[in-house]
Amino acid sequence: AQSVAQPEDQVNVAEGNPLTVKCTYSVSGNPYLFWYVQYPNRGLQFLLKYITGDNLVKGSYGFEAEFNKSQTSFHLKKPSALVSDSALYFCAVRDMPGNQFYFGTGTSLTVIP
């Protein structure tokens, strides 16, 4: 069955430190992988996606993610966290050639000043 797992409900990191938000997936075909961010009282915003090509994908606000096929992971990273990065982060996968997107349960990131 297709699924996405975000093993950490909550991640805390000090401002200026590197951050990682984990995501693993399970699909039957070739995955299209996405990260979205949800700020309080706002809709989800696209951060980045992996479709094909280079395994390291760079996205908005200095975020990047690495597609690792052998580990079926797509972890979100940023070299230096900002307080303004505090938000809810969702990983999503589309199992091609299907139409559905499968979202994880979200990881709440808190960056401590």
Add this chain to the structure above:
Amino acid sequence: GAGVSQSPSNKVTEKGKDVELRCDPISGHTALYWYRQSLGQGLEFLIYFQGNSAPDKSGLPSDRFSAERTGGSVSTLTIQRTQQEDSAVYLCASSITAGGETQYFGPGTRLLVL
């Protein structure tokens, strides 16, 4: 240009009543998705429209849920005989086409069934 808009932003209803939630996608986007976000849960796929093709309804949780998309643009999600477990945030998203395209989300409709 304008993003995805949803109305109402909040809806409080009594158990057993019907509700209609509206989504206005970005102009020119052919794909439209509805999701449900419950507290502590991820986004649950409900239904997907692509152009004039028959919608993918595989995510609708019961026959009380239905959706339509008129003229390939505005979509309405209808929940009949609402139950308390229907309380959630209902999100709409659109993308230029199906496939790996980025989805643009609306702000959601927060539904509370008393």
